[in-house]
Amino acid sequence: MSDRAEIVGNPFEKIRSIKKIDIKKHYKINKSEFLITYVGKNTAQKRFTFFLNLAEKISSQNCNIIFFIIGGKSQLAQQSRNKRIIFIDLIDEISNFLAQSDLVICPAKNEGFGRVIIEAMISKTLVLASKSGAHTELVQENYNGFLAELDSVNSFKKKIKEIVNLKKNERNKIIHNAYTFAQKKFSMSDYLRKFKKIYY
Numbered sequence: 001m002s003d004r005a006e007i008v009g010n011p012f013e014k015i016r017s018i019k020k021i022d023i024k025k026h027y028k029i030n031k032s033e034f035l036i037t038y039v040g041k042n043t044a045q046k047r048f049t050f051f052l053n054l055a056e057k058i059s060s061q062n063c064n065i066i067f068f069i070i071g072g073k074s075q076l077a078q079q080s081r082n083k084r085i086i087f088i089d090l091i092d093e094i095s096n097f098l099a100q101s102d103l104v105i106c107p108a109k110n111e112g113f114g115r116v117i118i119e120a121m122i123s124k125t126l127v128l129a130s131k132s133g134a135h136t137e138l139v140q141e142n143y144n145g146f147l148a149e150l151d152s153v154n155s156f157k158k159k160i161k162e163i164v165n166l167k168k169n170e171r172n173k174i175i176h177n178a179y180t181f182a183q184k185k186f187s188m189s190d191y192l193r194k195f196k197k198i199y200y
Contacts, residue, residue: 023100027086029066034164037068037101037125039094039116040108046071047107047130052085054107054153058160059084065164068097098123103163106135109150114138117145121182124175128159144178 024031036055040046048071055067059082067085088097098104104120110133117138120127127145129135139145146163149155166174 021096023068023097027066032064034065034103035068035101036065036103036105036160037070037097038105038107039070039098040106041071045109045111047109050151050153051105051107054105054156055085056082057153058157065160068101070094070097095119095123098125101125103128103160105156105160106130107148107150107156108135109133111135118182118186121145121178124179126163126171126175127178128156128163142174144174144181 023029023035024033029035038048038051038055040048040051042048048069052069055069058065059067063084065084068088069085070088098116098120101120103126104116106114106117106127106129108114108130112134114129114134117127117129117135121144127139129139129145129147130150131147132150136147139147141147146159148159
């Protein structure tokens with residue numbers, strides 16, 4: 001029975017993101033700014049508070065990074081007066097933000113899958129995730145993304161600095177590897193092929 005086992009992942013259509021708005025222009029951000037995006041509600045698993053703390057610390061030391069937090073304006077968000085952290089309610093066209101970001105960070109704990117990671121890869125945006133749950137199955141360090149220690153702000157800060165300083169050819173190679181991985185493992189065609197193999 002085991003030799004017939006087949007793992008069928010969630011399928012993803014190729015994102016045909018039309019840039020409805022120019023993010024930097026819309027939010028009056030300098031073109032040279034490095035954009036980091038987080039997507040997730042304020043829950044213990046998604047670790048919204050951890051990311052907000054990380055963003056606060058980095059933005060106080062680095063004036064060239066802007067953080068987008070997509071997932072609802074909680075009380076914590078309303079209390080923050082940091083102009084380098086922009087809070088956005090959950091939106092339908094998240095791919096528009098992912099595609100225009102320089103980096104997507106996923107600090108969640110014990111995530112079952114990690115849909116945002118795959119969406120970012122398909123959007124050709126670099127990914128930094130926590131070493132936890134399914135993240136370690138999706139992200140290979142320095143190949144198709146980056147991993148940081150789950151509860152370490154310093155580990156995330158170190159990785160962000162490393163990513164910001166990547167040479168263009170290094171960045172493009174990792175983006176290419178991530179896009180190829182996501183298309184191969186989670187495309188609709190691959191899903192249908194595996195589905196037919198199981199049932200036909």
